[in-house]
Amino acid sequence: MALKDSHLMLQYLDSLLKHSNYTKAAKDLYISQPYLTQTIQRLEQELGASIINRQTGHFQLTEAGKLYYQYLETLESESAKLKNRLSWYTNAEKHTLRLGILPSLGAYLLPHFLPAYQQLFPEVNFFLREDLPKQNEQKLLNGQLDFFIGQNPETIAPNLTVYSTNKERYLAIIPATSPLYQPNIRYLAEETLTVKKVLQQPLILTGSGSAIRRQIDQLLQKYKVEPTIMLESSNVYTVAALAESGLGVAIVPESVLQAAIPTDFNLYPLPEEQLSLTYFIAHQAARALSKSEQSLIDTFIRNI
Secondary structure (H helix, E strand, O other), X not given: OOOOOHHHHHHHHHHHHHHOOHHHHXXXXXXXXXXXXXXXXXXXXXXOOOOEEOXXXXXXXXXXXXXXXXXXXXXXXXXXXXXXXXXHHOOOOOOEEEEEEOHHXXXXXXXXXXXXXXXXXOOOEEEEEEOOHHHHHHHHHOOXXXXXXXXXXXXXXXXXXXXXXXXXXXXXXXXXXXXXXXXXXXXXXXXXXXXXXXXXXXXXXXXXXXHHHHHHHHHHHXXXXXXXXXXXXXXXXXXXXXXXXXXXXXXXXXXXXXXXXXXXXXXXXXXXXXXEEOEEEEEEOOOOOOHHHHHHHHHHHHHO
16 A cells, blocks of 8 residues: 555655654644654665665655655655546546646736636636746656746747747837937837846846746847846746836836836837747646637637
8 A cells, every 4th residue: 555655655755844743744635643653664674675774864866765755755646647537537527627827928918818718617726836947847847737828939849739829029118317318219229229228237137047037048048148137036026017117127028017107218129039028828738628618729819
């Protein structure tokens, strides 16, 4: 039993590693301490190896324990994939859809299409996981998410099916504190500046791992610019607001500026062939879509 009950054994091991004490771990798990001790002992007998190093102040997994823990995680992942696929043969239209999205992207995109979708399928519920794109993509591949919504799908895993929107341009926000600022002008003509000059200014950037940051990093490498980074934020709206207030130059999608307060800053449209943005929604390529899921994709593309 101990070898196969992956969910329960992961709970037991996580609690033991957290508390480094059988009594506290058992209390946390709402089981008796002798039962927990006996379960671990039976497991180690089945495996023929110790899985927990109890010699140090904090419990740690032995090398055999690490291997067993990875085995449990694999079982959990495969179990989630199986349940997910079986659901399409049972009650396909009444289920919870798990969406992964970057927090700042969710604040912008989700209100544009989820309300319209729920009018069509009020019986479908949503679980939202707000995380970095790399984490969401991995969870989609592992079957822990049903859909991943992101930006710029060029580097997305090949075994995911992607549906993209039209391109959106990027704008550099140049505040009045910048030497590049030109008074009484909102949009600067492309010939008045170069991309390299913009990148050489003190920058406010989104964090590493975001789709926007990956593109900007590629531009920095292309123009061989060592950036002066004033601040990094996981929220692109924070980046834009700080640039507008004069902290530095920011490069953001045009849609982020829709609610911008008219203050003293220029907007410089970057050449689309160098920097542009598309939004996408993706799912596992092997996934058989139900009617409600196909409609989610259609609503996303239609409304974004």
